[in-house]
Amino acid sequence: xxxxxxxxxxxxxxxxxxxxxxxxxxxxxxxxxxxxxxxxxxxxxxxxxxxxxxxxxxxxxxxxxxxxxxxxxxxxxxxxxxxxxxxxxxxxxxxxxxxxxxxxxxxxxxxxxxxxx
Numbered sequence: 001x002x003x004x005x006x007x008x009x010x011x012x013x014x015x016x017x018x019x020x021x022x023x024x025x026x027x028x029x030x031x032x033x034x035x036x037x038x039x040x041x042x043x044x045x046x047x048x049x050x051x052x053x054x055x056x057x058x059x060x061x062x063x064x065x066x067x068x069x070x071x072x073x074x075x076x077x078x079x080x081x082x083x084x085x086x087x088x089x090x091x092x093x094x095x096x097x098x099x100x101x102x103x104x105x106x107x108x109x110x111x112x113x114x115x116x117x
Contacts, residue, residue, distance in 0.1 A: 002067035005060040006076055012057035014083040018091065019050030075114050078107050 023046035027037065041047050064073045082104045088094040 002064055006064040006068070006073060007079075009057045009060035009064060010077055010080050010083070012053045012060070013077075013080050014087060016050040016054035016057060017084060018087050019046050019053065021092065023047035023050060072114065076111065079111060082107055 023044045024041065026044070026046070027040045030040070061073070061077070085096055085100060085104050089096050
């Protein structure tokens with residue numbers, strides 16, 4: 001269960017960030033100042049759902065930390081960087097520079113080394 005909790009935590013973290021991007025982008029240019037933007041964010045169902053997912057992710061990550069080595073959990077959570085790049089590319093149609101793809105490849109190689117140790 002501890003490994004499943006860790007992977008779900010990573011997935012929920014990326015999902016929360018994706019919802020924050022979607023929710024925050026929907027207000028672009030439609031609010032007045034920092035206070036107006038903050039109020040808009042606090043009443044956005046999409047952004048609030050992101051906070052909820054982030055909270056569940058934090059609980060699962062804490063459980064994984066309690067059950068597994070800190071260095072292992074922290075390193076495996078770097079998978080979120082890879083997933084964020086994939087979400088950015090496939091969902092938000094962002095251009096990803098080649099060096100970032102290379103960085104993702106290095107992260108994946110590192111994760112393979114950690115999993116084999």
